[in-house]
Amino acid sequence: MGRLAGSVLTITGIVLWYYGGTSGSTGVVNLGLGAIVLGLVLAALPLGDRVDKEALLLAVEPSCAFLENLRRGLNLTGSPVVIPPYENLPSGGVFLPSTDDFRLPLGRLDGESVFVTGPEAESGLLVSPPPGWGILEYTIENVGELSGTGVGYASSAVSSVLSALGLGSAEAFEREDGTIEVFVKPLCDGSVHADPAVSAVLLGIAIGTGELLRIRSVERKNEHVKVTLERLGGIEKWL
Numbered sequence: 001m002g003r004l005a006g007s008v009l010t011i012t013g014i015v016l017w018y019y020g021g022t023s024g025s026t027g028v029v030n031l032g033l034g035a036i037v038l039g040l041v042l043a044a045l046p047l048g049d050r051v052d053k054e055a056l057l058l059a060v061e062p063s064c065a066f067l068e069n070l071r072r073g074l075n076l077t078g079s080p081v082v083i084p085p086y087e088n089l090p091s092g093g094v095f096l097p098s099t100d101d102f103r104l105p106l107g108r109l110d111g112e113s114v115f116v117t118g119p120e121a122e123s124g125l126l127v128s129p130p131p132g133w134g135i136l137e138y139t140i141e142n143v144g145e146l147s148g149t150g151v152g153y154a155s156s157a158v159s160s161v162l163s164a165l166g167l168g169s170a171e172a173f174e175r176e177d178g179t180i181e182v183f184v185k186p187l188c189d190g191s192v193h194a195d196p197a198v199s200a201v202l203l204g205i206a207i208g209t210g211e212l213l214r215i216r217s218v219e220r221k222n223e224h225v226k227v228t229l230e231r232l233g234g235i236e237k238w239l
Contacts, residue, residue: 064188064195067127071096071191076125078102080193082213083128084206086235092203093128094193097121104212106238127193132200135161139204146207151180154208158201159184170201179216180205180229192218192227202227210234 078097081104085092088110095104095116103121113126139161140146146154155172163169168185175181184201192198193215206213212232219226232238 064131064190067131067194068190071125074098074125078124080191080215081232082130082193082199082202082206082215082229084203084210084212084235089128091129091133092206093126094130094199094203095124095126096193097124104238106235130199130203131194131196132198132203135167135196135200136203136207139200146204148210149208151205151208154204155182155201158204162197162200167197170197172201172205178231180213180231182227182229183221183224184227185224192225198225198227202229205229212238 076096076098078100081095081097083089083093083095083106086106088106090111098120101121102124105116105118105122109116109126111128113128116122116124116126136158139158142161143157146157151172151174155170159170167187170182170184172180172182182201182205184198186192186195187197188195202213209231211234213229214232216228216230
């Protein structure tokens with residue numbers, strides 16, 4: 001059943017993608033890409049082995065609360081920064097700086113870094129791998145590499161896996177001012193950087209763009225959150 005539905009979605013997506021490209025409609029192109037990726041995911045995933053969503057929520061809520069409590073306890077007031085994977089951090093990460101006036105010492109970080117000390121501007125907490133790394137790994141295994149694919153494809157790929165697993169969906173849009181707006185349904189009630197679903201989408205976008213992304217603002221929109229991301233440049237800028 002999954003393969004049949006996946007094939008239909010993939011074919012539909014190709015038609016929409018082609019039509020959108022020939023008509024110059026970015027919205028239709030993005031819709032087509034989303035359908036293609038979701039079709040590939042549905043065809044590949046063992047849907048009969050899905051974890052019950054309510055059980056998953058019970059499992060992840062404590063860890064979401066723990067990360068937020070840790071941030072408050074350490075008085076880390078800076079906006080979280082999403083770091084794409086690079087040589088020192090093959091799983092990427094989320095950096096919680098002590099202040100918004102920060103310098104990210106990427107050359108000093110590695111997979112064993114947690115509490116980053118030094119001058120206040122370089123101090124903070126590193127969460128690596130981030131909460132959503134498992135979802136992102138699953139996405140890459142079933143869809144393919146996301147590096148350099150851009151905002152639209154990367155976010156659609158992760159969203160398709162979330163949808164196939166019954167964990168919601170996500171959309172991302174690039175704005176004229178260079179920011180990125182992401183709409184996603186979280187699994188936790190707490191901070192988005194501690195949420196597995198949201199952090200998976202944000203890290204996927206960071207990989208797709210090859211840039212560090214600062215969480216500029218978060219707004220609650222009914223069951224979804226709107227996350228505004230600021231581009232901070234590539235890894236080489238912060239080494």
